[in-house]
Amino acid sequence: MIGTEFVPLSLPPLLIGTLAALACALPGNFLVLRRQALIGDAISHVVLPGIVVAFLLTGRVSTWPMMLGAGGAALLAVLMIEVIRRAGKIEPGAAMGVVFTTLFAAGVLLLEQSDTSAVHLDVQHALYGNLESLIWLDALGWNSLLDPVALAGLPTELPRMALVLVGVIGFIWLFWRPLALSTFDEGFARSLGIATGPLGLGLVVIAAMAAVAAFDAVGSIIVIAMFICPPAAARLMTNRLSLQVAWSQGFAGLAAVSGYVLAGYGPLWLGYAHAVSAAGMIATVSGLILALAALFGPCRARLGQPAG
Amino acid sequence: MTQLKLAAQEGAAPVEDLSDIPLAIRGLTVSYGSDPAVFSVDMTVPEGAMLAVIGPNGAGKSTLLKAALGVIPKLSGLVTVYGQPIASQRRRIAYVPQRASVDWDFPTRVIDVVLMGLYRDLGLLGRVRRSHRDQARACLARVGMEGFADRQIGQLSGGQQQRVFLARALAQAADLYLLDEPFAGVDAATEKAIVTVLKALRDEGRTVVCVHHDLATVTDYFSHVFLLNRRKIAAGPVAKVFTQQMLQAAYGGRLSGGQIDRIAAS
Numbered sequence: 016m017i018g019t020e021f022v023p024l025s026l027p028p029l030l031i032g033t034l035a036a037l038a039c040a041l042p043g044n045f046l047v048l049r050r051q052a053l054i055g056d057a058i059s060h061v062v063l064p065g066i067v068v069a070f071l072l073t074g075r076v077s078t079w080p081m082m083l084g085a086g087g088a089a090l091l092a093v094l095m096i097e098v099i100r101r102a103g104k105i106e107p108g109a110a111m112g113v114v115f116t117t118l119f120a121a122g123v124l125l126l127e128q129s130d131t132s133a134v135h136l137d138v139q140h141a142l143y144g145n146l147e148s149l150i151w152l153d154a155l156g157w158n159s160l161l162d163p164v165a166l167a168g169l170p171t172e173l174p175r176m177a178l179v180l181v182g183v184i185g186f187i188w189l190f191w192r193p194l195a196l197s198t199f200d201e202g203f204a205r206s207l208g209i210a211t212g213p214l215g216l217g218l219v220v221i222a223a224m225a226a227v228a229a230f231d232a233v234g235s236i237i238v239i240a241m242f243i244c245p246p247a248a249a250r251l252m253t254n255r256l257s258l259q260v261a262w263s264q265g266f267a268g269l270a271a272v273s274g275y276v277l278a279g280y281g282p283l284w285l286g287y288a289h290a291v292s293a294a295g296m297i298a299t300v301s302g303l304i305l306a307l308a309a310l311f312g313p314c315r316a317r318l319g320q321p322a323g
Numbered sequence: 324m325t326q327l328k329l330a331a332q333e334g335a336a337p338v339e340d341l342s343d344i345p346l347a348i349r350g351l352t353v354s355y356g357s358d359p360a361v362f363s364v365d366m367t368v369p370e371g372a373m374l375a376v377i378g379p380n381g382a383g384k385s386t387l388l389k390a391a392l393g394v395i396p397k398l399s400g401l402v403t404v405y406g407q408p409i410a411s412q413r414r415r416i417a418y419v420p421q422r423a424s425v426d427w428d429f430p431t432r433v434i435d436v437v438l439m440g441l442y443r444d445l446g447l448l449g450r451v452r453r454s455h456r457d458q459a460r461a462c463l464a465r466v467g468m469e470g471f472a473d474r475q476i477g478q479l480s481g482g483q484q485q486r487v488f489l490a491r492a493l494a495q496a497a498d499l500y501l502l503d504e505p506f507a508g509v510d511a512a513t514e515k516a517i518v519t520v521l522k523a524l525r526d527e528g529r530t531v532v533c534v535h536h537d538l539a540t541v542t543d544y545f546s547h548v549f550l551l552n553r554r555k556i557a558a559g560p561v562a563k564v565f566t567q568q569m570l571q572a573a574y575g576g577r578l579s580g581g582q583i584d585r586i587a588a589s
């Protein structure tokens with residue numbers, strides 16, 4: 016591929032998409048095993064009121080206030096889910112449903128009531144993000160990767176997504192053992208003195224962080240797909256947690272890269288003039304991987320039903 | 324560390340010295356909703372005892388163990404382990420939950436489950452060394468499961484899963500063992516293997532508490548019983564407490580007269 020075209024136009028979105036996929040799939044492993052996978056979906060929607068409030072407060076579209084607003088809304092949602100679940104003694108799924116619809120509705124109402132019509136806050140953006148628009152105009156070719164002046168012009172999404180991925184990896188690495196233990200056998204974990212409540216909350220907050228950052232860069236469709244598809248497919252490939260996580264990262268990277276390439280060139284190969292949405296294609300590929308794993312994965316047989 | 328002493332219930336009574344008592348519970352009340360599942364229970368487990376917690380389904384046996392360990396919150400009550408607050412004594416306790424409470428589909432192997440028993444030694448980031456693995460394998464061998472180390476846990480039978488849980492508890496090398504229905508759904512051979520291990524623990528001077536359902540084996544297996552039906556019904560050595568009258572009180576009308584006669588006579 017020619018560097019003068021690839022580096023400014025394709026490299027940044029490719030990297031950002033891959034980082035986002037990895038950052039979501041990693042905590043997704045534990046969320047899927049804890050049957051909390053839809054929390055990523057919920058989070059990526061409840062951030063809407065946060066983004067609108069941030070816009071209303073600052074009066075302009077700028078990334079950091081919106082990220083903060085989105086993060087605040089995600090945290091609020093997590094806390095509301097926990098409070099409702101404990102106070103109402105209802106199952107997590109139902110609590111999530113309540114919070115999810117309430118906050119999303121609040122976001123839509125806010126959006127309608129306020130004068131944000133001039134701003135680019137639409138469904139299209141929320142679903143698919145703007146992966147293709149994350150280009151690096153300062154780059155002239157591969158050499159630009161070593162040029163500090165050009166590097167300063169990188170899309171801010173790239174370092175931010177990388178930072179979030181580092182945070183996610185750090186959390187999972189540090190708390191790997193208690194996370195695995197409390198996911199498998201919470202009663203035993205608590206008898207060892209592990210604070211399973213704060214730990215589970217930490218996991219959800221980390222997942223929310225990844226979801227919000229990815230949502231901003233690549234849209235909610237990737238967030239939902241990456242929280243669920245690579246971990247679920249990886250579970251069908253192995254019976255060991257560490258290998259499952261490794262597989263899930265491989266699948267996430269594969270989906271991001273091949274999805275991006277297919278979206279850009281696939282239609283051309285088929286004789287169509289226009290590329291399709293990269294985010295949509297990445298999500299589609301991850302779904303395809305899950306389907307293949309479900310058909311051919313070596314660990315499909317689930318014998319683990321409680322025998323008692 | 325200061326000795327934690329519990330005032331007896333009336334408050335005015337003399338302070339108990341519990342430093343030799345592996346597990347002491349005073350006035351424990353636990354509630355999931357409106358009615359308490361366990362109400363104002365006092366329990367004293369003597370050192371070296373093999374104690375059976377007995378009561379009908381829903382009597383609060385699992386709740387009692389879990390609340391004593393801090394696995395679930397309690398409304399009121401005090402718990403000491405060797406006279407100290409439980410938080411400082413976790414290393415000396417091994418807990419085996421009821422088998423159905425666990426996700427057996429979890430991607431992990433038998434050996435990894437046993438290694439979980441070494442969590443307090445390994446800590447957050449400690450590397451699993453060969454010595455740890457050898458220790459875990461030795462525990463598996465004690466329950467006759469050494470050939471299954473690399474199996475996924477979901478691919479075991481119920482009795483084998485129960486043995487693996489026991490091996491994990493052995494790896495903890497605790498002084499006080501709390502087991503919730505270790506004999507539920509296991510065949511005669513596994514039951515015998517588990518009893519042998521538990522008796523060996525007792526012979527080493529450790530203390531064993533089991534939630535137990537099979538009244539017919541209580542006198543064979545245990546030295547003490549604790550009869551529970553939301554409240555404490557009776558507690559003490561088997562010979563004194565395991566009587567027709569006490570069982571009738573614990574189980575209400577749930578046992579037939581013949582059943583009780585047979586058990587109490589044996």
Ligand SMILES: Nc1ncnc2c1ncn2[C@@H]1O[C@H](COP(=O)(O)OP(=O)(O)OP(=O)(O)O)[C@@H](O)[C@H]1O
Pocket residue numbers: 355356360378379380381382383384385386387
């Ligand atoms: N998580 C829970 N939420 C609400 N109620 C519960 C919960 N766990 C137990 N209970 C209730 O508390 C009571 C005591 O339950 P527990 O599990 O302690 O009984 P048990 O003696 O262990 O019974 P079994 O012999 O069936 O194991 C029961 O009435 C049960 O319905």
Ligand SMILES: [Mg+2]
Pocket residue numbers: 384385386421503
């Ligand atoms: Mg029980």
